[in-house]
Amino acid sequence: MQARGRCWKFGDNIPTDQIVRSDRALASMQEMRAHVLENLNPAFARDVQPGDILVAGRHFGQSSGRAIAPKALAATGIGAVVVEYAARLFYRNCFEIGLPLLQCPGITDAVADGDVLAVDIEAGVVVVERTGTHVQGEPTDPFLLTMLRAGGLIPLAARLAGEEGLAGEEQATG
Amino acid sequence: MNLVEKILARASGKRAVAAGDIVVADVDCLLLHDLSGYLTSRVFENEVGRPMRYPDRVVMVFDHHFSPPTEDRARVLEENRAFARRHGIHLFDCGSGNIHHVGVRNGFVRPGTVVVGSDSHTPVHGTLGCFAAGLGNNSHAGMVMPFGKAWFRVPETTRIQLTGRHEKGVTPRDAALWLTGQIGEGGAVYRALHFAGDYIDELDMWDRWLFPLITIDVGAKCGFIDPDDKTLQFMSQLTGRPFDVVRSDSPSEASETMTYDVSGLEPQVAASPTLGNVHPVGELAGREIQWAELGGHGGGRIEDIRQAAAILRGRHIAPGVKFNVVPSSRQVFAQACEEGLVADVFAAGCTWFPPSTGSNQAINMGAMAATEAMVSTHARNFPGRNGSPDAMMYLGSASTVAASAVRGKLADPREFLA
Numbered sequence: 328m329q330a331r332g333r334c335w336k337f338g339d340n341i342p343t344d345q346i347v348r349s350d351r352a353l354a355s356m357q358e359m360r361a362h363v364l365e366n367l368n369p370a371f372a373r374d375v376q377p378g379d380i381l382v383a384g385r386h387f388g389q390s391s392g393r394a395i396a397p398k399a400l401a402a403t404g405i406g407a408v409v410v411e412y413a414a415r416l417f418y419r420n421c422f423e424i425g426l427p428l429l430q431c432p433g434i435t436d437a438v439a440d441g442d443v444l445a446v447d448i449e450a451g452v453v454v455v456e457r458t459g460t461h462v463q464g465e466p467t468d469p470f471l472l473t474m475l476r477a478g479g480l481i482p483l484a485a486r487l488a489g490e491e492g493l494a495g496e497e498q499a500t501g
Numbered sequence: 502m503n504l505v506e507k508i509l510a511r512a513s514g515k516r517a518v519a520a521g522d523i524v525v526a527d528v529d530c531l532l533l534h535d536l537s538g539y540l541t542s543r544v545f546e547n548e549v550g551r552p553m554r555y556p557d558r559v560v561m562v563f564d565h566h567f568s569p570p571t572e573d574r575a576r577v578l579e580e581n582r583a584f585a586r587r588h589g590i591h592l593f594d595c596g597s598g599n600i601h602h603v604g605v606r607n608g609f610v611r612p613g614t615v616v617v618g619s620d621s622h623t624p625v626h627g628t629l630g631c632f633a634a635g636l637g638n639n640s641h642a643g644m645v646m647p648f649g650k651a652w653f654r655v656p657e658t659t660r661i662q663l664t665g666r667h668e669k670g671v672t673p674r675d676a677a678l679w680l681t682g683q684i685g686e687g688g689a690v691y692r693a694l695h696f697a698g699d700y701i702d703e704l705d706m707w708d709r710w711l712f713p714l715i716t717i718d719v720g721a722k723c724g725f726i727d728p729d730d731k732t733l734q735f736m737s738q739l740t741g742r743p744f745d746v747v748r749s750d751s752p753s754e755a756s757e758t759m760t761y762d763v764s765g766l767e768p769q770v771a772a773s774p775t776l777g778n779v780h781p782v783g784e785l786a787g788r789e790i791q792w793a794e795l796g797g798h799g800g801g802r803i804e805d806i807r808q809a810a811a812i813l814r815g816r817h818i819a820p821g822v823k824f825n826v827v828p829s830s831r832q833v834f835a836q837a838c839e840e841g842l843v844a845d846v847f848a849a850g851c852t853w854f855p856p857s858t859g860s861n862q863a864i865n866m867g868a869m870a871a872t873e874a875m876v877s878t879h880a881r882n883f884p885g886r887n888g889s890p891d892a893m894m895y896l897g898s899a900s901t902v903a904a905s906a907v908r909g910k911l912a913d914p915r916e917f918l919a
Contacts, residue, residue: 340686340687340775340777342775342883344883344884344885344886345883345884345885348885349862349863349885349886350862350863352536352540352862353536353539353540353573353574353577366884366885366890385687386686386687386690386720389686389687389718389720390621390718390881390883390886391537391621392537392619392620392621392635392636392637393536393537393540393619393637393638394540394544394637394638394639395540395638412687412690414687414690414720415690415691415720415721415722416621416635416636416637416717418691419636419637419640420637420638420639423637423639423640423643424637424639468523468654470523470652479639479643480639480640480643480644480652481544481548481549481639481642481643484643484644484647484648485549485643488647488648
């Protein structure tokens with residue numbers, strides 16, 4: 328799982344309410360995508376290209392755990408989200424919907440908005456092409472990598488149900 | 502093992518689990534509200550397409566809307582009702598109260614169980630000795646509804662040891678707000694927080710409630726209090742359904758302990774833009790407010806209404822202030838009637854609203870213009886959650902809310918309780 332694209336850089340403690348405004352929570356995904364992060368950088372929704380990389384600071388995606396926030400980001404076609412660290416519901420939701428996320432302490436000091444980044448999720452590495460810097464992120468649990476490769480939780484759960492009897496009384500573990 | 506580890510081990514059919522393990526556990530209760538429940542129902546029917554495995558374990562509460570403000574929202578609620586009928590899940594319609602209070606008061610939340618929900622404040626149920634965590638729509642739609650299960654990474658545990666006593670006018674909510682600032686937003690990411698100590702032991706259940714409530718906003722996965730006699734007595738009043746009490750083994754149940762003394766604490770206020778922006782009320786006193794509310798996920802308890810009434814009796818709110826009171830459940834409203842509190846706060850100029858989650862996210866009430874400010878018992882103060890992103894939200898105790906409403910400016914409740 329690799330991505331390469333322009334870095335869109337955001338700050339610390341950004342709540343999901345700022346990713347998708349709560350009054351748009353029941354809007355179409357097309358509308359949510361068109362206004363994603365509107366209060367923080369209106370250019371993002373307009374100019375983001377498939378494969379671009381969203382970089383943010385500490386506790387990204389705090390507040391409501393609605394998966395519409397990562398879904399609206401995924402709808403822009405971004406290749407990955409790279410953060411100092413993510414709020415746990417946002418972290419979980421990204422993998423469940425199939426959007427690669429890397430926790431990478433030090434990333435905000437290492438990149439500038441507009442840099443071209445190459446991200447390798449399995450290796451946990453971000454390369455900043457302007458400076459040649461390699462930033463090592465945290466390892467991702469193999470269960471979550473399996474979930475990403477499956478395309479998210481829903482296809483993974485369906486597959487586990489078939490293979491390991493998830494629908495039965497005995498549990499399956501990843 | 503501690504309470505969370507024991508519950509997750511039992512629910513996943515294992516003898517033992519340890520922090521970092523990924524488990525697939527049986528879920529005892531799924532709580533959905535009208536907004537996220539709708540989003541979840543669309544994913545379940547459009548993308549999963551399997552039957553609802555255990556409809557009796559799924560509860561939907563219309564709490565963000567106490568009535569639909571637009572035709573579009575009326576349609577959403579109608580679709581939710583049809584979804585509930587199609588799948589045979591429990592439905593509590595408009596006017597029932599806040600999702601978490603309805604879940605507890607109707608016996609769906611019991612000690613020793615696994616409780617999940619679409620509301621991010623679902624960890625509040627750790628107050629009763631549950632493992633309770635908020636999950637995303639796809640977890641509910643993709644695993645809980647079709648299989649009755651959810652995946653979890655077993656969290657590391659931090660014991661939050663609390664001691665001390667408050668002076669008059671300082672409340673457990675002040676301690677909880679202060680603690681949010683002490684731990685910090687994201688200060689406990691992915692951890693379980695075990696609230697313990699003399700301070701917690703001495704609190705009644707609905708005051709204990711305020712501590713697991715903050716866990717999501719410091720980044721934690723869940724919070725819990727080991728059940729004691731108070732828990733069992735509380736449960737015996739609510740439900741005859743059976744449960745197994747689970748308690749933590751001491752002493753090595755947490756990987757770290759943080760100790761706090763709340764003695765001498767002043768009333769606290771968390772000002773927008775984030776919950777970590779907590780100050781003693783004195784530092785913010787004098788800032789104008791136009792709205793006051795006892796509501797939201799944090800408020801609407803009988804304790805809140807009593808605290809406010811103690812300040813409002815014989816007084817009137819300031820000109821230009823609108824003070825809305827939102828009971829967290831029908832039972833709380835009935836109790837407030839019985840104690841004469843409904844008339845008391847009405848006489849002081851307050852307006853009663855139906856049992857619900859109040860103006861949280863500006864769906865039914867309380868949207869603010871850019872120039873306005875609110876002081877409330879809400880659980881959150883993020884920009885744009887209650888109208889304009891430029892509107893201010895100050896969070897405080899019910900005493901601080903009432904004192905500020907009387908003055909028209911943020912005020913220290915101790916000046917009214919001499």
